[in-house]
Amino acid sequence: MSNEYTSNHRKIATILSIIPGLGQFYNRQYLKGFLFLILGFSFVIAFWDFIDIGLWGIFTLGTQVPRDNSVFLMVYGIIAFILLALAVIVMIINLRDAYKNGEKRDMGQKLNSVREQYHNLIDSGFPYLMLSPGFLLLLFVVILPIVFVLLLAFTNYDLYHTWPAQLTDWVGIQNFIDLFTLDVWRETFLSVFAWTVIWTFGATTLQIALGIFLAILVNQKDLKGKAIIRTILILPWAVPAFVSILIFSGMFNESFGVINTTILNFLGIDPLPWMTDAMFTRIALIMIQTWLGFPFIFVMVTGVLQSIPGELYEAATIDGANGLQKFRKITLPLVMFSIAPILITQYTFNFNNFNVIFLFNSGGPAMPGQNAGGTDILISWIYDLTMTTQQYGMAAAITMIMSAIVIAVALWQFRRTKSFQEEDMM
Amino acid sequence: MNMKRSKIIRLTLTYLVFAIMAVIIIYPLVWVFGASLTPGTSLTSSSIIPENPTWDHYKEIFNPNESLYLTWYWNTIKVSVISMLSTVITVSLMAYAFSRYRFVGRKNGLMTFLILQMIPNFAALIAIFVLANVTGLINTHLGLILIYVGGAIPMNTWLMKGYLDSIPKELDESARMDGAGHFRIFWQIVMPLAKPMIAVVAVNSFIIPFTDFILAKVILRQPEQYTLAIGLYELVSRQYGSEFTMFAAGSILIAIPIAILFLSLQKYFVSGLTAGGIKG
Numbered sequence: 225m226s227n228e229y230t231s232n233h234r235k236i237a238t239i240l241s242i243i244p245g246l247g248q249f250y251n252r253q254y255l256k257g258f259l260f261l262i263l264g265f266s267f268v269i270a271f272w273d274f275i276d277i278g279l280w281g282i283f284t285l286g287t288q289v290p291r292d293n294s295v296f297l298m299v300y301g302i303i304a305f306i307l308l309a310l311a312v313i314v315m316i317i318n319l320r321d322a323y324k325n326g327e328k329r330d331m332g333q334k335l336n337s338v339r340e341q342y343h344n345l346i347d348s349g350f351p352y353l354m355l356s357p358g359f360l361l362l363l364f365v366v367i368l369p370i371v372f373v374l375l376l377a378f379t380n381y382d383l384y385h386t387w388p389a390q391l392t393d394w395v396g397i398q399n400f401i402d403l404f405t406l407d408v409w410r411e412t413f414l415s416v417f418a419w420t421v422i423w424t425f426g427a428t429t430l431q432i433a434l435g436i437f438l439a440i441l442v443n444q445k446d447l448k449g450k451a452i453i454r455t456i457l458i459l460p461w462a463v464p465a466f467v468s469i470l471i472f473s474g475m476f477n478e479s480f481g482v483i484n485t486t487i488l489n490f491l492g493i494d495p496l497p498w499m500t501d502a503m504f505t506r507i508a509l510i511m512i513q514t515w516l517g518f519p520f521i522f523v524m525v526t527g528v529l530q531s532i533p534g535e536l537y538e539a540a541t542i543d544g545a546n547g548l549q550k551f552r553k554i555t556l557p558l559v560m561f562s563i564a565p566i567l568i569t570q571y572t573f574n575f576n577n578f579n580v581i582f583l584f585n586s587g588g589p590a591m592p593g594q595n596a597g598g599t600d601i602l603i604s605w606i607y608d609l610t611m612t613t614q615q616y617g618m619a620a621a622i623t624m625i626m627s628a629i630v631i632a633v634a635l636w637q638f639r640r641t642k643s644f645q646e647e648d649m650m
Numbered sequence: 651m652n653m654k655r656s657k658i659i660r661l662t663l664t665y666l667v668f669a670i671m672a673v674i675i676i677y678p679l680v681w682v683f684g685a686s687l688t689p690g691t692s693l694t695s696s697s698i699i700p701e702n703p704t705w706d707h708y709k710e711i712f713n714p715n716e717s718l719y720l721t722w723y724w725n726t727i728k729v730s731v732i733s734m735l736s737t738v739i740t741v742s743l744m745a746y747a748f749s750r751y752r753f754v755g756r757k758n759g760l761m762t763f764l765i766l767q768m769i770p771n772f773a774a775l776i777a778i779f780v781l782a783n784v785t786g787l788i789n790t791h792l793g794l795i796l797i798y799v800g801g802a803i804p805m806n807t808w809l810m811k812g813y814l815d816s817i818p819k820e821l822d823e824s825a826r827m828d829g830a831g832h833f834r835i836f837w838q839i840v841m842p843l844a845k846p847m848i849a850v851v852a853v854n855s856f857i858i859p860f861t862d863f864i865l866a867k868v869i870l871r872q873p874e875q876y877t878l879a880i881g882l883y884e885l886v887s888r889q890y891g892s893e894f895t896m897f898a899a900g901s902i903l904i905a906i907p908i909a910i911l912f913l914s915l916q917k918y919f920v921s922g923l924t925a926g927g928i929k930g
Contacts, residue, residue, distance in 0.1 A: 295780055295784070296784055299780075299781065299784050346832070347832075348753065350747075350751070350832045351747035351750075351751035351753045351756075352747075352753065354743040354744065354746060354747040354836075355743070355744050355747050355748075355759070357739075357740050357743065358740035358741070358743065358744040358803050358807070359744075361740065361796065361799060361800045361803065362766070362800055362803055362804070364800075365796050365797055365799075365800030365801075366766060366774070366800045366801065366803075366804075367766075368777075368781070369774030369777035369778050369781055370769065370773065370774050370777070372774070372777035372780070372781065373773065373774050373776055373777045376776060376777065376780075438667075438671065441664050441667060441668070444660075444661075444664065446657070446661065447661065447664060453668050455913065456668075456671070456672050456675055456676070457671065457675070458913065458916065459675050459676070459679070459909065460675055461912070462908070462909040462912040462913050462916075463679070463905045463908065463909050464860055464861055464879075464904060464905060464908050465861060466861065466863055466879045466882070466883070467882070467901040467904060467905050468678065470882060470883065470886050470897065470901065471678050471679075471681070471682045471898075471901060472678060473886070474682070474685070474886065474894055474897075474898075475678060475681060480894070482681055515674065515675070523916075576770050578863070578864045579861075579863050579864070582863070582864070583863065583883060586887075603770075603864075606775060606776070607775065607864065610775060610776045610779060610868075611779070611867075611868065616776050616780070619775075619776050620776055620777075623773055623774075623775070623776065626773070627769055627770075627773045630768065630769070630770060630773075631765070631768050631769065634768035635768070638764065638768070
């Protein structure tokens with residue numbers, strides 16, 4: 225190809241375009257060049273100081289109080305990196321454009337007129353135009369906070385290292401080391417983690433089992449009144465969860481709650497310490513989450529059951545299968561196969577189920593010898609560390625561990641689903 | 651004869667299970683209704699419907715001088731509607747671009763969305779709290795709406811893109827032949843066909859402010875700004891039990907409309923969930 229070139233416009237244009245727009249001027253595309261030039265200059269004028277401070281700030285986190293607020297500087301630093309990334313993208317577009325048009329001139333082709341350029345811009349720019357509002361929002365509301373948490377995990381930001389009295393510093397992986405070597409942290413982390421796992425598996429498995437069981441019961445052919453039964457069974461899903469949880473926390477209240485004053489009384493059992501003994505709070509929480517969560521599974525399984533063709537069962541009956549065999553060999557595999565992805569999301573949902581833990585008993589009761597409540601799961605412990613004791617750095621470190629677990633599970637699930645393999649989806 | 655007997659036993663046992671379930675499900679709801687009719691602020695009687703029921707708590711709730719309940723209701727509706735509209739608009743635009751155009755960065759963009767969708771939006775809880783303080787968005791509904799919309803984008807864009815992929819591309823091409831522009835094809839050809847999925851995205855994003863507790867609790871600091879979830883929580887937790895009857899009335903008034911809305915929209919809602927969820 226290269227020996228067909230008769231001149232070197234493409235190289236000259238690209239080099240000139242290191243100052244945005246000059247390459248386009250060289251290619252005699254004055255309007256475009258002018259736009260790139262304006263864009264480049266206004267970027268430098270508007271953001272130079274900001275980027276300068278941001279880059280300085282994110283590396284040093286400030287050098288003197290009260291002038292420098294370390295956390296602000298860190299945010300500025302991240303934004304500076306984002307701005308630089310955007311600038312690099314625009315720069316690449318600019319260089320590419322200069323090179324392409326220079327190449328056209330080298331090969332003796334006519335360049336697009338202003339009118340054609342405008343249409344080109346509209347055609348290839350339209351998807352970007354459509355994406356930009358959502359993209360900007362994601363960038364600043366979702367991605368920026370995630371990066372910020374990642375960085376916070378490596379600082380000593382807490383109540384004692386806060387503006388205006390103190391600076392915050394980079395401490396490397398000290399938070400992670402503390403978490404696993406200091407007794408109070410390690411014991412709290414391990415007991416919270418253990419309960420999180422028990423909670424996730426206990427509550428989720430119970431709600432799934434109950435949902436499947438009820439769906440199969442409702443699906444019996446000779447059952448009357450299915451509509452009303454279904455409506456009642458979905459009620460726990462229809463009532464907003466936070467309302468139900470708060471109602472339950474009233475029902476389990478030790479002084480006026482109906483569980484102790486009426487139901488246990490009626491059964492001849494002494495009042496139980498639902499809110500002050502961790503074991504009872506845990507039992508209550510698992511029961512409540514089962515109540516809240518089974519209707520979703522029930523509805524999903526009902527949908528699957530209705531789509532299983534009746535011939536399968538007829539054939540099995542002819543072959544002499546009994547009810548249990550039909551259930552184990554036909555119903556259960558089909559149901560499990562189609563709702564497996566949903567089941568995994570149920571587990572991750574409960575792993576992060578802040579609402580039920582916090583609203584029922586604020587993660588309490590308090591436990592001796594550790595700085596989390598007896599029913600705190602990781603997410604509610606993080607909430608406490610952030611909002612109550614203000615140990616942001618440590619909270620961020622724990623968040624990272626927790627997110628790694630969730631993402632690992634999600635990736636594993638995601639690789640198993642079909643959509644990943646289907647070419648067309650991407 | 652034996653067949654018939656076993657059938658009767660089976661059905662009786664089934665109905666027995668449903669009777670027990672019905673009691674377990676309905677009892678808490680009836681109990682809270684009883685609590686809302688109890689005079690005074692705390693529960694003393696043990697019977698489900700109090701001896702001298704009163705509607706006083708409902709009157710208190712609607713009296714702006716005695717409770718902020720109406721303000722909270724209004725706040726929640728406001729946040730819900732605005733985040734629903736913003737989510738539907740941004741998600742439709744993004745999903746349409748991903749579904750219909752092939753452009754540089756598309757694959758990476760979709761991949762990023764998939765990964766973002768896996769990260770729970772409150773993983774960045776600390777960052778959201780600090781950033782809201784830095785930007786002055788703490789204690790504003792705007793801050794909350796931005797977080798809700800941003801958090802709803804990745805998953806709903808995937809849902810919507812999947813649906814748009816199933817709308818034949820020949821439709822847009824023939825419209826392009828007839829001289830329709832980019833925006834016109836989007837607005838007049840594709841979007842009307844995507845109404846079912848728009849409805850799903852709208853419901854998904856509308857209910858977030860009614861169910862979210864943690865983000866609202868972090869962002870909103872003053873009682874005048876609360877959404878219902880935090881407002882009701884504060885009623886219960888302020889001094890435990892002291893406002894329980896008022897909370898009960900408030901929760902009845904929020905539970906009933908939402909439950910009716912949910913039960914009547916249930917079919918669409920469920921079909922959207924299964925379409926998105928089972929297909930994965």
